[in-house]
Amino acid sequence: MSLSLHQYLAREEALHGLDPVLTRLLTSVSEACKAISFKVRNGALAGVLGAAGTSNVQGEDQKKLDVISNDIFVEAVARSGAVCGMLSEEVETVMSVPEDCPVGPYLIAFDPLDGSSNIDINVSIGSIFSVLPCVRPKRDCVEADFLQPGRNQVAAGYCMYGPQTQLVLTLGRGVVMFTLDPTTGTFILTREDVRVERAAKEFAINCSNMRHWEAPVKRYIAELLEGKTGVRGKDFNMRWIAAMVAEVHRILQRGGIFMYPRDHRDLSKPGKLRLMYEANPMSMLIENAGGAATTGRQAILDVVPEKVHQRVAVFLGAAEEVELVTGYHLESDAGMER
């Protein structure tokens, strides 16, 4: 018998004491993802492609679908009665819940549309979300409420809009995957107990930035590229989809390592990816699948954020590979590099 998302969450409530308010929040998130999925599927027919003509807090040009997805997420989550604050990649300040909506005990951070450069070329994109507890639930949430390490997350996941729409979720007890049945609009549980093998044969990194990388990253990638005849003694394959959601989805299915290291271009930016709504939720998923996720120097989930839109270097996936490249950073910092 196949379980719907709704039935799965009911089972989690019964078996593991999942908070029904969290169920309500996750149901609202899934409704938002479904609405975004329908917009994505219609593409040019729904007039959702192309630039919005605005830029976000990161200084990046917004696409129409970035703005549409953000509005859908904010609307769905604000009305859930489950949160007292929201943080979006597309909005500079943290958002409180409108006066006419009840507040709840959670905070949610989200990247409403990840992989924006793929929108107009009909390649996989996604939405990412992270749920934190709100220490003092109240109507006026502030940035400081969000500045908690990723270890505090009570749920995290993403929805990928690819050939199928799939919702991937962790409640801190493993990783599960749901596939949207387009005929009924129901998310159906299609995979449980997702595991990432310790060893890997595939890596993902944007090599066009190689000249800007730190020495330990250059060393690690050079060794992978040497293949069978090099120190690693085996050949590696490479993939780059330019949407973190799709890279993590691949790693959860067939292993590998994904990297977006910090580089020397702009020292005020420690990496490209954002900690609170990209790196943290993906790290919770990967750790729950038996993989590892670090900044090259420490576990991503242990980073205490200083700013809500903070960036971070990311190495995540197969534990053996993440441990190796993290070791190279630590050796390099200690001046022990070859």
Ligand code: F6P
């Ligand atoms: O959100 C940032 C992002 O789109 C990620 O999804 C993706 O991994 C990365 O940027 C791609 O970056 P680049 O365009 O530098 O390859």
Ligand code: MN
């Ligand atoms: Mn993103």
